[in-house]
Amino acid sequence: MDFQLTDEQRALKTGVREMLARRFDATALRAAVDGGGLDRGLWRALGDAGFFALRLSEEAGGVGLGLPEAVLLFEEAGRALLPGPLIATQLAAGLVEGAAEGATVVTAPDGGLVEWLAEADVVRGDATGAEPIRSADPLTPLHRLPGGGAGGSPERALLTAAEQLGSAGRSTELAVQYAREREQFGQPIGAFQAVKHLCAQMLVRTEVARAAVHAAAVTGDPVEIAGAKLLADEAAVRCARDCLQVYGGMGFTWEAEVHLHLKRAWLRRERWPTPARGRELQAAALEEAM
Amino acid sequence: MDLSYTPEEEEFRAGLRKWLAGVLPTLPPKPDPLDWPGRRVYDTGWQRRLYDAGYARVHWGASATLRLIFLEETERAGAPYVGANFVGLLHAGPTIAAEGTEEQRARWLEPVLRGDEVWCQGFSEPDAGSDLAALRTRAVRDGDTYVVSGAKIWTSHAEVADWCELLVRTDPDAPKHRGITWLAMPMDAPGITVRPLRTLAGSDEFAQLFLDEVRIPVGHRVGAENDGWRVTMVTLSYERGTAFVGEVVACRRVLVEIARAAHKNGTWDDPVIRHQLGALNAEFTALWRLIQWNVSESERSGGPPGVGGSVFKLRYSHARQELYDAAAAVLGPDALDLGREWTADRLSSLSYTIAAGTSQIQQNIVAERILGLPKGR
Ligand SMILES: Cc1cc2nc3c(=O)[nH]c(=O)nc-3n(C[C@H](O)[C@H](O)[C@H](O)COP(=O)(O)OP(=O)(O)OC[C@H]3O[C@@H](n4cnc5c(N)ncnc54)[C@H](O)[C@@H]3O)c2cc1C
Numbered sequence: 001m002d003f004q005l006t007d008e009q010r011a012l013k014t015g016v017r018e019m020l021a022r023r024f025d026a027t028a029l030r031a032a033v034d035g036g037g038l039d040r041g042l043w044r045a046l047g048d049a050g051f052f053a054l055r056l057s058e059e060a061g062g063v064g065l066g067l068p069e070a071v072l073l074f075e076e077a078g079r080a081l082l083p084g085p086l087i088a089t090q091l092a093a094g095l096v097e098g099a100a101e102g103a104t105v106v107t108a109p110d111g112g113l114v115e116w117l118a119e120a121d122v123v124r125g126d127a128t129g130a131e132p133i134r135s136a137d138p139l140t141p142l143h144r145l146p147g148g149g150a151g152g153s154p155e156r157a158l159l160t161a162a163e164q165l166g167s168a169g170r171s172t173e174l175a176v177q178y179a180r181e182r183e184q185f186g187q188p189i190g191a192f193q194a195v196k197h198l199c200a201q202m203l204v205r206t207e208v209a210r211a212a213v214h215a216a217a218v219t220g221d222p223v224e225i226a227g228a229k230l231l232a233d234e235a236a237v238r239c240a241r242d243c244l245q246v247y248g249g250m251g252f253t254w255e256a257e258v259h260l261h262l263k264r265a266w267l268r269r270e271r272w273p274t275p276a277r278g279r280e281l282q283a284a285a286l287e288e289a290m
Numbered sequence: 291m292d293l294s295y296t297p298e299e300e301e302f303r304a305g306l307r308k309w310l311a312g313v314l315p316t317l318p319p320k321p322d323p324l325d326w327p328g329r330r331v332y333d334t335g336w337q338r339r340l341y342d343a344g345y346a347r348v349h350w351g352a353s354a355t356l357r358l359i360f361l362e363e364t365e366r367a368g369a370p371y372v373g374a375n376f377v378g379l380l381h382a383g384p385t386i387a388a389e390g391t392e393e394q395r396a397r398w399l400e401p402v403l404r405g406d407e408v409w410c411q412g413f414s415e416p417d418a419g420s421d422l423a424a425l426r427t428r429a430v431r432d433g434d435t436y437v438v439s440g441a442k443i444w445t446s447h448a449e450v451a452d453w454c455e456l457l458v459r460t461d462p463d464a465p466k467h468r469g470i471t472w473l474a475m476p477m478d479a480p481g482i483t484v485r486p487l488r489t490l491a492g493s494d495e496f497a498q499l500f501l502d503e504v505r506i507p508v509g510h511r512v513g514a515e516n517d518g519w520r521v522t523m524v525t526l527s528y529e530r531g532t533a534f535v536g537e538v539v540a541c542r543r544v545l546v547e548i549a550r551a552a553h554k555n556g557t558w559d560d561p562v563i564r565h566q567l568g569a570l571n572a573e574f575t576a577l578w579r580l581i582q583w584n585v586s587e588s589e590r591s592g593g594p595p596g597v598g599g600s601v602f603k604l605r606y607s608h609a610r611q612e613l614y615d616a617a618a619a620v621l622g623p624d625a626l627d628l629g630r631e632w633t634a635d636r637l638s639s640l641s642y643t644i645a646a647g648t649s650q651i652q653q654n655i656v657a658e659r660i661l662g663l664p665k666g667r
Pocket of ligand 1: 410496645648
C-alpha cells in the first residue's frame with residue numbers, strides 16, 4: 001500500500017497546473033467572467049493536451065490513463081475555475097465524434113440543470129423543455145429542466161468531487177495567503193486565532209475530502225464515490241464561505257476570486273448525488289452492512 | 291495511489307486472523323470497566339499472549355503498514371484494546387526506543403512488550419496543561435540522583451502503573467522549553483502520593499500525583515539534561531499519529547450497530563436520524579482513508595508520524611463525539627441509562643477534544659506548522 005501520488009502522477013498534476021496557468025490566466029478568467037462565452041480555442045488546446053482523451057485507450061488514440069489520473073486533472077480544473085462542460089465532454093470521448101480532440105463541446109443534464117446548453121454541439125441525455133435561467137455562477141450558463149434531475153453516474157460524481165476538491169484547496173490557499181499579508185491592529189490578521197482556526201479547519205476539510213476522493217478513484221466503488229462527493233461538496237462550499245470571511249469586505253467584491261469558487265461550488269453541489277441524496281445512499285449502504 | 295497490500299502483508303493478515311480466531315475464545319471474561327486493577331491484569335495478560343505469539347513488537351519495530359493491519363484485524367476480531375498498556379506501548383516505549391541508550395532499551399522495552407510492566411504519563415500539571423512547557427515540577431541534582439518535588443495531574447492509569455514517564459524542570463533559569471528533562475520514575479519510590487481523580491464518566495482512570503523529594507537515579511534520564519522538550523515532541527507525535535487506528539475501525543462497527551438499533555426501534559424512519567447516520571458513514575470511511583494516507587506518508591519519510599496526525603485528530607475527535615450523539619438520538623430516553631454501553635461511551639468521548647492536546651491547540655499547530663501562519667502572542 002502506498003496511497004501517496006506516484007512520481008508520474010505528481011508530474012501529471014504539475015503539468016496540467018502549468019498548462020492551465022499559461023492557457024487560462026487571470027486575464028482569461030476575467031474575460032470569461034465578463035461573459036466571453038466558451039473559448040473554442042482553449043477547448044481545442046485542452047483537446048490537444050489530452051485532457052479529454054485521458055482515459056481513452058491508446059489504441060483508440062487516447063492517453064490510456066485511469067480514474068485516479070482523471071481525478072488529478074479535474075482537481076486542477078476546479079482549482080483554476082476552468083469553465084465549460086468539461087466532465088460531459090471527457091465522458092463522451094470515444095463515443096461522440098470530436099469530443100476527444102476538443103473539436104466538439106458535449107454537455108449533459110445533471111441534477112435538474114443543463115450547463116452550457118446553448119453553446120454545446122451535442123447534448124447527451126434528455127434536455128426536453130429546458131428553459132434558460134439567469135445563472136448565479138457567472139462562469140456557467142444554465143438551463144433549468146422541468147422537474148428534478150434523474151440519477152447520475154458514479155464517474156460523473158467522482159469527477160465533480162475532484163473539481164470540488166481542487167476548489168476547496170484553492171480557497172484555502174487564497175485565505176492563507178491573504179491572512180499572511182493583510183494587516184490590522186498592527187499585525188497580519190493570520191496572527192489572530194479566530195482567523196487562524198478558520199484556516200486550520202479549511203485545511204482539515206480539504207485533506208479529509210482528498211483522502212476520500214483519491215480512495216474512491218482507486219476503488220471505483222459507487223458508495224465510496226457518493227461519500228467522497230458528500231465530503232468534497234461540503235469542503236468546497238465551506239472553504240469558499242470561510243475564505244470570504246477571511247477576506248472581509250474585499251471578499252464581497254466582484255473583483256476577488258472568492259465568490260467565483262463559492263458559486264461554482266454551489267452549482268456542483270446540485271449535481272448528482274446532492275448532499276441529501278448522498279446521505280440517503282450512505283444510509284442505504286449501512287443497511288446493507290447490517 | 292495504491293491501496294493494495296503486498297503478498298507478505300496479506301500473509302501477515304491471514305496468519306493474524308487465524309491466530310485471533312483460536313486465541314480469543316480462550317480469554318478470561320472482561321473485567322468491570324471501573325475495576326482498574328482488574329483491567330490491568332486483563333490488559334497485560336492479553337499483551338503477554340501477543341508477545342508469546344510474536345505480535346508484540348508490531349508497535350515499534352515493524353513497518354507502519356503492518357501496524358495498521360495489526361490494529362485493523364485485532365479490532366475487527368473484537369480483541370482487547372491496548373488499555374493499560376497504552377502509555378508503555380504508544381508513548382514511553384517508542385520514545386525510549388528512539389532516544390534511549392542501549393542499556394535503557396534493554397531495561398525497559400522488553401517488560402512493556404511482555405506485559406510485565408505498565409507505564410503512566412506524568413506530563414500535565416495543575417498550571418501546565420496546554421502550555422505544557424510551563425511545568426514546574428523541580429528536579430535538583432544530588433550526586434547521581436535527581437531529587438524531584440512537585441505535582442502532576444490527569445495522570446491516566448497512575449494507580450496501576452510501575453513506571454511514570456515524567457517531565458521535570460532541571461534549569462529554572464533557562465527559557466521554558468530548554469530547562470526540561472525526561473525521567474523514568476519508578477512508581478514505588480518513596481515520596482510519591484497518588485490521589486485518584488474521578489472522571490465525569492465515574493471511573494478513577496486518572497489521578498493526581500504529589501511528589502515530595504522523590505529520588506530518581508540519573509541513569510533513568512532519557513536524552514540529555516534539559517533536552518526533554520525535544521524528546522517529548524517525539525512522544526507526542528506518536529500519540530497523535532497512529533494511536534487511534536483501532537478506534538476508527540471500532541467506530542465503523544459501532545455505527546452499523548447504531549443503524550441496526552435504529553431499525554429496530556423505528557427511528558430509522560426519521561430522515562434526520564437516517565441522514566445523520568449516513569453522513570457519519572461517509573465520515574468514518576474518509577477517516578480510515580486518511581489514516582492510510584498518513585501511514586503511507588510516514589512509510590515514505592521513514593520518521594515519526596508527521597503533523598498529518600493533528601489534521602486527523604481534529605476531525606476524528608469531533609466525529610467520535612457526533613457518533614455517540616447520534617447513538618443517543620437513536621436511544622432516546624434510554625440514552626440516560628448508564629447501563630447502556632453507548633451512554634458510557636458517549637461520556638468518555640467528551641475527553642477526545644481535550645486529552646492529548648485540545649482541539650484549539652491542534653488548530654494552532656495546523657495553522658502555524660502546516661499553513662505557516664504567524665505565531666500568536
Ligand atoms: C481523559 C484524559 C486523560 C489524560 N491523560 C493524561 C495523562 O495520562 N498524562 C498527562 O500528562 N496528561 C493527561 N491529560 C491532560 C491533558 O493533556 C490536558 O488536559 C490537556 O493538554 C489540556 O490542558 P488543561 O486541562 O490544563 O486545559 P487548559 O490548557 O487550561 O485549557 C482550557 C481551555 O483553554 C484553551 N486554550 C488553552 N491554551 C490555548 C491557546 N494557546 N489557544 C487557544 N485556546 C487555548 C483550551 O483549548 C481549553 O479549551 C489527560 C486529559 C484527559 C481529559
